Amino acid sequence: MSASFSKTITEADLVLFAGVSGDNNAMHVNEEFAAATPFGGRIAHGMLTASVISAAIANKMPGPGTIYLGQNLRFRAPVRPGETVHATVTVTEIVVDRRRVTLSTICRVGGKVVVEGDALVMTTTSQSGEAVPECKQVGLVV
Amino acid sequence: MSASFSKTITEADLVLFAGVSGDNNAMHVNEEFAAATPFGGRIAHGMLTASVISAAIANKMPGPGTIYLGQNLRFRAPVRPGETVHATVTVTEIVVDRRRVTLSTICRVGGKVVVEGDALVMTTTSQSGEAVPECKQVGLVV
Numbered sequence: 386m387s388a389s390f391s392k393t394i395t396e397a398d399l400v401l402f403a404g405v406s407g408d409n410n411a412m413h414v415n416e417e418f419a420a421a422t423p424f425g426g427r428i429a430h431g432m433l434t435a436s437v438i439s440a441a442i443a444n445k446m447p448g449p450g451t452i453y454l455g456q457n458l459r460f461r462a463p464v465r466p467g468e469t470v471h472a473t474v475t476v477t478e479i480v481v482d483r484r485r486v487t488l489s490t491i492c493r494v495g496g497k498v499v500v501e502g503d504a505l506v507m508t509t510t511s512q513s514g515e516a517v518p519e520c521k522q523v524g525l526v527v
Numbered sequence: 528m529s530a531s532f533s534k535t536i537t538e539a540d541l542v543l544f545a546g547v548s549g550d551n552n553a554m555h556v557n558e559e560f561a562a563a564t565p566f567g568g569r570i571a572h573g574m575l576t577a578s579v580i581s582a583a584i585a586n587k588m589p590g591p592g593t594i595y596l597g598q599n600l601r602f603r604a605p606v607r608p609g610e611t612v613h614a615t616v617t618v619t620e621i622v623v624d625r626r627r628v629t630l631s632t633i634c635r636v637g638g639k640v641v642v643e644g645d646a647l648v649m650t651t652t653s654q655s656g657e658a659v660p661e662c663k664q665v666g667l668v669v
Contacts, residue, residue: 397547401547405578406534406578407534407586409582410586411592412585412592412593431598432577432598433548435574435598436550436574436578437548438574439550439573444549450553450560453572454601457597457598458598459596460596509554
């Protein structure tokens with residue numbers, strides 16, 4: 386069971402992520418500084434790229450209402466403004482009675498792995514139960 | 528060697544993080560849905576809370592120019608809009624010749640641990656070397 390979510394990381398995303406995180410690392414917001422490093426220019430915040438995994442989990446698999454319990458991340462390559470991140474999550478283990486799902490999580494740009502790792506999530510349901518159809522697909526709504 | 532960075536997670540941060548990540552999980556953007564779950568209302572994206580760690584690393588320790596290589600996260604408790612996240616990073620290992628630094632990373636709200644984990648980073652320097660004074664403090668500029 387796999388699902389993907391893709392998002393282009395724009396200039397605006399870098400600016401807004403700097404704002405919401407407080408991370409104004411010169412590698413992300415100062416082109417003159419970044420151009421003088423081995424990266425040759427600004428790169429996206431690693432946690433910004435990784436946040437696309439969160440979207441794949443929340444929007445696709447297991448889907449709406451999912452709660453993050455853990456995420457391990459290894460940043461393999463830089464992502465530059467304008468590049469499109471494809472996050473793929475694959476279910477590797479399900480513990481039905483505890484509503485726990487483990488997923489492998491990989492972000493690619495143009496086929497190249499930029500972030501990899503794994504996630505542990507818990508599924509939830511609203512009292513009406515109507516908002517978590519994706520969870521039903523994997524047998525997680527109790 | 529420890530450093531902290533603190534940031535209040537506002538309503539605006541949830542909205543903007545949903546935008547930059549693509550994560551429109553109902554737990555973060557739909558009060559009616561979230562109110563009907565065990566959490567009783569909207570909570571911040573886990574990766575939004577964790578992004579304050581990125582700020583502590585980039586702004587404080589090791590400081591400007593630091594590159595993320597890895598981050599492990601365990602989400603221990605929800606963070607609600609209006610709460611202030613205090614991210615503390617503590618150096619646990621330095622490999623000088625490879626410019627690698629390992630840090631324990633903890634986020635607290637009102638003294639309660641909400642996210643914990645560890646990070647692996649690499650320090651860099653601009654060609655002028657002027658932008659990474661914090662790295663010099665821990666002996667990492669070669």
